[in-house]
Amino acid sequence: MTAQSSAVANRITPAPRLALLGFGTVVGKEFTEWVRGPKALIILGISVLGAVFMTLIPFIAQATNEAESAGLLSHDPTANVLLGWTGQTVALIAVLSTMALLSTERDRGTLAWTLTNPVSPTSVIAAKYVVALGVFVATALLLPMIVSIALATVVYGGVPDLRVIGTFLGLFVALPAFYIALTVALGTSVKSTVGIAGIAFAVMFLPQVIGGLLPVVAELSPTSIGTWALHVAKGEPASMLTPIGWAISMVVLIVGAKLVFDRQEL
Numbered sequence: 001m002t003a004q005s006s007a008v009a010n011r012i013t014p015a016p017r018l019a020l021l022g023f024g025t026v027v028g029k030e031f032t033e034w035v036r037g038p039k040a041l042i043i044l045g046i047s048v049l050g051a052v053f054m055t056l057i058p059f060i061a062q063a064t065n066e067a068e069s070a071g072l073l074s075h076d077p078t079a080n081v082l083l084g085w086t087g088q089t090v091a092l093i094a095v096l097s098t099m100a101l102l103s104t105e106r107d108r109g110t111l112a113w114t115l116t117n118p119v120s121p122t123s124v125i126a127a128k129y130v131v132a133l134g135v136f137v138a139t140a141l142l143l144p145m146i147v148s149i150a151l152a153t154v155v156y157g158g159v160p161d162l163r164v165i166g167t168f169l170g171l172f173v174a175l176p177a178f179y180i181a182l183t184v185a186l187g188t189s190v191k192s193t194v195g196i197a198g199i200a201f202a203v204m205f206l207p208q209v210i211g212g213l214l215p216v217v218a219e220l221s222p223t224s225i226g227t228w229a230l231h232v233a234k235g236e237p238a239s240m241l242t243p244i245g246w247a248i249s250m251v252v253l254i255v256g257a258k259l260v261f262d263r264q265e266l
Contacts, residue, residue, distance in 0.1 A: 022119030026127035029114075034135045043097055044139040047090075051144035054084030055151050077152040078160040082168060082230060084148060088204065090172075090226070093140055094179040095200045101128050102187030103196065121261045129184050136176050145169055168233030174246055175226040179204075181250055185257035188264065220245035 034040050053060075058075055074080065102125075105111035114124060145165070153159050182203060186196045204223055211218025218224055219241040231238035 019120055019122045020126065021123055022117065023123040023127055025117075026114070026119055026123050027131055030127050030131035031135075034131060039097055040135050040139050043093060043136065044143060046093065047140040047144040048147050050089055051084045051148040052151060055080050055148045056155065057083060059155070075156050077156040077158050078164055080156065081145070081148045081152045081160045081165055082233075084144075085168070085172060085226070086230065090140060090175060091179050091204055091223070094136060094176040095183060095197060095204070097136065098132050098180050098183045099187075099196045099200065100193045101132060101184060103191060103193045106191065121264070122258055125184055125188065125257055125261050129180060132184075133177055133180050136180065137173055140176065141169060141173065164233050168229055171229035171232055172226055174229065174243075178222045178225060178246060178249065178253075181253045181257075185253040185260075188257045188261040216241070222246040222249040 058080060102111065105114070111124070115121060149160055149162075149165065179200065182200055183196055186199055190196050190199065207218055207221035207223050211221065211224075219239045221242070222245050224242050225246045228238050228242040230236075
C-alpha cells in the first residue's frame, strides 16, 4: 500500500472508540476523593459499631432479661458473627454513601469538565462504580467482619467456622454490588440525589412487601441476594432464582447506565 492510499484509508476509516479511555485516571481521582474525604471513615465507624453490637446481642439480651423471649441464648461464635448481616443495614449504608456519586459532580459542573478531557463516559461511570464498591467492601464488610470474628473468638471461647464465614462474605459482596450499581445507574438519568435515594429505597422494600403475597417475587428479586448468601453458606436450601434475578438485574443496570450516560448532555 502506498503512502497516499494509506492516508486516504485513514481518512475514511474512523478511529476505533476506546470504551475505557482514561479509566485509570478516573480511578485514581475517585480513590483519592474517597480516601481524603470523611465518607470512608464514617462507613467504617458505623459498620464496625454495628458488627460489635450484633455480635454481642446474646450478652445484651441476657443483661436485659430478654434473651429467652427473643430466642437469643445461643453462644455459638459462627452464628453470632453472621447475626450482624441478616438485616438491611448494609443495603441502607450502600445507598446513602453512593447516591450522590454523579449528582454532586453534575451540580458542581466538575462532571462536564471531566468529560472534556480524554476520558470516555463509560470510564467515568465504571471507575466510580469500581472504586465505590472496593472501598465499601473494605470498610463496610471486610474490616467489620474481621473485628466481629476476633470479638466472637474472645467472648464465646471458640474460633468461628471460617469456611462458612468466608463463603458467606464472598457471596454477600453481591448485595452492595447491586445497590451501588443501582445508584450509579440512577445517577445517569435522575438529576436529584433525593430522587435517587427514593427510587433505591423503593427497590429495597417493595419486593419484600409484594413477596409477602407472591413469594416468587421475593425469590427473583436481587435484593434477596444477601439472604440467599446466608442460606448457601450455612448449607441450607436456597432458590437459584435469586442469583439468576441478580445477574439479570446487574446486566440491565450496567447496559442501561452506559446507554443513558453516553447520550447525556451535561
